[in-house]
Amino acid sequence: xxxxxxxxxxxxxxxxxxxxxxxxxxxxxxxxxxxxxxxxxxxxxxxxxxxxxxxxxxxxxxxxxxxxxxxxxxxxxxxxxxxxxxxxxxxxxxxxxxxxxxxxxxxxxxxxxxxxxxxxxxxxxxxxxxxxxxxxxxxxxxxxxxxxxxxxxxxxxxxxxxxxxxxxxxxxxxxxxxxxxxxxxxxxxxxxxxxxxxxxxxxxxxxxxxxxxxxxxxxxxxxxxxxxxxxxxxxxxxxxxxxxxxxxxxxxxxxxxxxxxxxxxxxxxxxxxxxxxxxxxxxxxxxxxxxx
Numbered sequence: 459x460x461x462x463x464x465x466x467x468x469x470x471x472x473x474x475x476x477x478x479x480x481x482x483x484x485x486x487x488x489x490x491x492x493x494x495x496x497x498x499x500x501x502x503x504x505x506x507x508x509x510x511x512x513x514x515x516x517x518x519x520x521x522x523x524x525x526x527x528x529x530x531x532x533x534x535x536x537x538x539x540x541x542x543x544x545x546x547x548x549x550x551x552x553x554x555x556x557x558x559x560x561x562x563x564x565x566x567x568x569x570x571x572x573x574x575x576x577x578x579x580x581x582x583x584x585x586x587x588x589x590x591x592x593x594x595x596x597x598x599x600x601x602x603x604x605x606x607x608x609x610x611x612x613x614x615x616x617x618x619x620x621x622x623x624x625x626x627x628x629x630x631x632x633x634x635x636x637x638x639x640x641x642x643x644x645x646x647x648x649x650x651x652x653x654x655x656x657x658x659x660x661x662x663x664x665x666x667x668x669x670x671x672x673x674x675x676x677x678x679x680x681x682x683x684x685x686x687x688x689x690x691x692x693x694x695x696x697x698x699x700x701x702x703x704x705x706x707x708x709x710x711x712x713x714x715x716x717x718x719x720x721x722x723x724x725x726x727x728x729x730x731x732x733x734x735x736x737x738x739x740x741x742x743x744x745x746x747x748x749x750x
Contacts, residue, residue: 542684543691544666546659550652550695557648557703560641564706568713571638573603575720582609583731591616604634604717605724612728620733627725634721638714642707649703656696663689 540547578601586594591613598610611630615622667685674681 539691542687543695544659544662544688546655546662546692547695550655550659550692550699553648553652553655554699557645557652557699560645560648561703561706564641564645564710568638568710571603571717573601573605575605575724578605578609579724579727582728586613586731586735604631604638605720607634608721608725609728612725612732616732620729623729623732624725627728631721631725635714635718638717642710642714645703645707645710649700649707652699652703653696656693656700659692659696660689663687663692 540551543550582594582597585597595610595613598606598613608627608630611626612623615626663685665685666688667682670681670685671677
């Protein structure tokens with residue numbers, strides 16, 4: 459079996475689920491605050507009916523200072539742009555949340571997987587020569603990351619020959635690659651869908667603009683400004699989501715390629731070291747010289 463010390467799928471999935479719940483809660487709170495509208499208070503309004511009688515009327519008002527952070531965000535420039543963007547802004551917001559969660563999860567996972575491969579290989583080689591495969595197996599078990607995992611899988615099959623070691627390393631490498639590439643397909647989908655949703659908002663905004671022109675008797679720039687503004691806001695929002703998500707996707711692909719190269723080098727060094735240990739030694743620590 460392949461050892462996963464700190465990069466188990468259970469811990470990673472729990473981290474992702476908690477992060478998704480947190481982001482969704484932070485997203486829904488402004489809408490709840492906007493729906494409540496703050497804490498109403500009564501403010502007396504004095505109206506004079508005649509010279510001798512005054513009537514006091516209590517009018518509910520909202521205290522601006524008690525609206526809170528999310529209430530102020532709803533009335534900010536960003537919140538107003540979100541409202542002007544129309545209904546397409548809702549799926550764009552979901553794409554932004556999903557992209558943010560996937561980026562944070564992949565950054566956390568890849569940072570936990572990163573180790574000093576050369577130092578690990580030197581330690582495993584020295585332990586293998588001085589203390590044997592069992593001690594090297596324990597060393598790999600205590601080390602996190604995909605490099606240590608594939609070396610652990612090869613050392614488990616060390617007593618079955620080089621072919622068994624190579625097969626175990628290949629199987630463990632495929633499993634580790636699946637863990638490293640998890641979430642990248644969803645990240646690529648977000649980077650592709652977000653600009654398409656932005657263009658969809660462009661179309662709906664232009665439809666609204668032309669509908670306003672058709673319904674009006676006199677055409678003015680102010681009449682079509684709302685639809686054009688909606689079109690431009692959704693296009694900008696889609697591009698603002700897609701550009702950083704695409705950049706992080708390329709970064710993650712480069713990091714995974716580096717992990718693959720390091721895993722191949724480590725597996726080849728491990729197989730060579732195991733074959734050297736199994737080779738019979740001469741009295742001076744070298745293979746015996748065959749004489750005819």
